Amino acid sequence: MKVKVNKLTIKDLSVNYGNVDALKSIDLQLPPSQIVALIGANGAGKTTTLKAVSGFLDFKGTIHHNGKNIRGKAPHELVANGLIHCPEGRGIFPNLTVYENLQLGVSGRQEALQCFKENLDHALELFPRLKQRLQQMAGTLSGGEQQMLALSRSLIAMPDVLLLDEPSLGLAPQIVKLIFEIIVKINKESKVSVLLVEQNAKQALKISDYAYVLEAGVVSLHGKAAHLLEDDRVRKIYLGEGEVTRTSRN
């Protein structure tokens, strides 16, 4: 029998910035074709986790992508292996046109270069709003459109693993809904494994298979997303429901 290798296996990961310990020995697994959420408050270490995975930080512990140790690999080498990181704040290039941003999606990905046209069409089908804006400077897009562009660019890279850092940040509720729908679609249709970092815990848990809760650099809780949605502590701290109950009692 073939053993299913996790897309990502993080073991005993610690990161420090000078004398600030941002992550203290965390473990995390991303099984194939799943959406795994990483939730937690501001400053909990979510972005740090993603940056370590994409080769930006020195870390202690081990990170495996498809069973291969990523230690010492440069960010562009990890992208070449299909580890695509869509960063906090979208990371688009405002000084390039929308189309040019999309063209850069294939950087370092030979297979993506060959299928650029098809993937572009597919991305524009998911986000028709970008179609009329291809020749516009990306900096002139609205926040929601910029997030659509960032997601499209990630898709054009043909991700094996997609790391999403707070894709809903600062967006209007309808756009958030759309973005989450598309994330599910990408996951279902293309079998892309997604590590989803979110502060918007409720939405994230709803679309995820499994979830980890990060508190001050430590995984305080993990389990099936559906279970965490029911968990009292999670409801109170991350879904704001504790607050609601208390006020309604008063």
Next chain:
Amino acid sequence: MSEFIQHTINGLSLGSIYALVALGYTMVFGVLQLINFAHGDLFMMGAFIGFYFIRLIHFFFGHDSSSLSSPSGVLFSMTVIVVSMLGTALLGMVMERLAYRPLRKSPRINLLITAIGVSLFLEYGGQLLFGASPEFFPTILSKQAIALPGGVILDSTQVLIFSTAVVLMLLLHFLVFKTQFGRSMRAISHSLEHASLIGINVNKVIMITFMISSALAGAAGVMYSISYPKIDPLMGLLPGLKAFVAAVLGGIGNIKGALLGATLLGLAETYVAGYISSSYRDALAFLVLIVVLLLRPSGILGSKKIEKV
């Protein structure tokens, strides 16, 4: 009127040389936020590589002055330019690899001081290697006067310089705005981190950027030496500085700005020399620099945001 046209043509030709050098300053600044003080010295190196290449050819194939006129003179000049470009590109690559790459994560000021060090190294290394006294850049293209209607006389070398510069700039424009390399370069100039995050091999792109800007400086060095044939290891200082002023005038980091700034400076310099006095021509660049820094430090086309170095 014909005098004015004459000055304008000379100014454009000088401006096109400044532009080639200014483009290098601006591209390197774009990707590394570094003012590469050694850039003017690559200009000098280009002149010397051309000089020794011509010597070598003359040594092996003899020196036939009848071949100076076009088209074989033009062909030979082009060959010299290309050889210099290859040489300076290689030099630029070594410079980036050995001096600047190891400092990628250090504070800007370290990079700046290193650039000054590299510049001094090339200038005094040049004196050691080529000798401190000036050499005479051999005539590889005979000057021919082309008479235009209205009494305007065109100098054939200036036509060659200007058209070569334009061709190089068009090539550069294509590279920067129509190729994946150019897109990557512009992405890096916005954010090195985000560029590498999406899979751009930033080290490779930065290295190629250095090679291209060095090659342009090398070409400019040869073109300048065709017009002003006295060459020495410190010859890059003043044109380098003027090209830097041109880049700042247009808005450093901005490619169109570098072209605009260099053209304006070339024209202004020629007009000042022609109508006022040629002894003011070098002072003009400094005056321009002071005025720009006082009135609009981001330059004509530059964005408001400026990097403090």
